[in-house]
Amino acid sequence: MTAVARKQLPLRPAGPDTVDALLAWYDDERRDLPWRVAPGKRANPYRVWLSEIMLQQTTVKAVIPFYLRFLVRWPTVEKLAAAPLDDVLAAWAGLGYYSRARNLHKCAVVVATELGGKFPSTVAELQRLPGIGPYTANAIAAIAFGEAATPVDGNVERVVARLFAVRQPLPTAKTELKRLAATLTPPRRAGDFAQAMMDLGAGICTPKRPSCLVCPVQQDCAASAHGIAEQLPMRLERAERPQRVGYAFVALREDGHVLLRKRAEAGLLGGMLEVPGTHWGDLLPPVKEALRTAPVRADWWAVPGTVVHVFTHFRLEVVVYRALVPNNATLNFWAEPDRCRWVARRDMHGAAIPSVMRKIISHALSET
Numbered sequence: 181m182t183a184v185a186r187k188q189l190p191l192r193p194a195g196p197d198t199v200d201a202l203l204a205w206y207d208d209e210r211r212d213l214p215w216r217v218a219p220g221k222r223a224n225p226y227r228v229w230l231s232e233i234m235l236q237q238t239t240v241k242a243v244i245p246f247y248l249r250f251l252v253r254w255p256t257v258e259k260l261a262a263a264p265l266d267d268v269l270a271a272w273a274g275l276g277y278y279s280r281a282r283n284l285h286k287c288a289v290v291v292a293t294e295l296g297g298k299f300p301s302t303v304a305e306l307q308r309l310p311g312i313g314p315y316t317a318n319a320i321a322a323i324a325f326g327e328a329a330t331p332v333d334g335n336v337e338r339v340v341a342r343l344f345a346v347r348q349p350l351p352t353a354k355t356e357l358k359r360l361a362a363t364l365t366p367p368r369r370a371g372d373f374a375q376a377m378m379d380l381g382a383g384i385c386t387p388k389r390p391s392c393l394v395c396p397v398q399q400d401c402a403a404s405a406h407g408i409a410e411q412l413p414m415r416l417e418r419a420e421r422p423q424r425v426g427y428a429f430v431a432l433r434e435d436g437h438v439l440l441r442k443r444a445e446a447g448l449l450g451g452m453l454e455v456p457g458t459h460w461g462d463l464l465p466p467v468k469e470a471l472r473t474a475p476v477r478a479d480w481w482a483v484p485g486t487v488v489h490v491f492t493h494f495r496l497e498v499v500v501y502r503a504l505v506p507n508n509a510t511l512n513f514w515a516e517p518d519r520c521r522w523v524a525r526r527d528m529h530g531a532a533i534p535s536v537m538r539k540i541i542s543h544a545l546s547e548t
């Protein structure tokens with residue numbers, strides 16, 4: 181990418197020339213990502229699907245090592261379908277939003293057993309599969325099958341809002357931004373176009389301080405011409421995230437094992453391992469009352485400080501208690517011993533433990 185400032189040319193409305201300019205830029209400047217193929221080529225649907233599911237709510241940088249590990253372990257949809265769900269959840273641990281891993285496995289089973297191992301090629305058919313919403317269906321259809329589909333996520337919304345200088349705030353502008361994005365989607369190279377928009381949004385048309393001077397479509401950008409790029413897209417003010425609080429009890433056995441419990445299959449962090457604790461509510465119950473729910477009788481002591489974790493819909497603050505217990509400790513019946521297991525600290529890396537629980541465990545163990 182040359183950093184030389186371009187001469188300011190008269191604005192031309194975004195259209196086919198914009199697409200050509202963007203595709204030419206993509207041919208030279210695209211990001212080299214492990215799930216991508218050369219421009220003009222069709223990518224493997226399994227790999228596109230796997231990467232797109234992982235990329236939901238997660239950055240490219242965080243996804244790459246997970247993607248590569250999954251591909252080595254489960255190189256085909258059939259192999260992934262045949263894997264035990266617990267292994268998939270454990271391999272997913274650290275990527276967050278664990279319902280994606282459950283749906284990933286469910287979807288693999290459907291494709292492998294009901295569709296002969298082949299992903300469907302249209303947006304409508306793809307959307308019928310578990311875990312595939314409109315964005316992902318459009319991305320797979322465009323990138324893996326060359327369908328003239330238009331995946332629109334936050335990055336693409338921002339680029340389109342700026343190209344067309346859409347002042348209507350999000351989220352009400354979503355439908356209009358989708359419509360405008362679709363007007364640009366070319367009948368040929370739709371997959372490359374989709375990925376070019378993703379790259380432009382990630383690297384050039386960034387939320388703050390977009391690099392308009394080196395942007396391949398600056399000549400067609402109404403927001404840049406009017407000097408309002410950084411103000412777009414506008415947003416309605418968001419309500420504040422609700423707060424929840426709770427206690428967690430980290431029981432450490434003399435042999436170094438930590439007590440963990442499998443969560444219910446449905447709901448938040450479904451099927452993952454957790455540190456036993458109280459319900460997460462609006463108010464912290466009195467300590468005495470909370471300690472009566474501890475999973476094992478022991479001398480519990482409060483670890484200084486708290487653990488904070490931000491979920492999409494709420495902010496959680498956890499007070500952590502810790503206890504050293506004998507190897508033959510008996511669990512209280514309300515801890516649901518059937519769902520509990522003692523996990524060696526060295527085995528935690530590969531276990532299905534979500535980030536919030538890892539934070540709680542390391543907070544407790546940092547005091548040992």
Ligand code: SF4
Pocket residue numbers: 339342343384385386390391392393395396397398399401402403404409
């Ligand atoms: Fe974004 Fe600026 Fe390019 Fe317009 S010219 S698309 S605002 S980077």
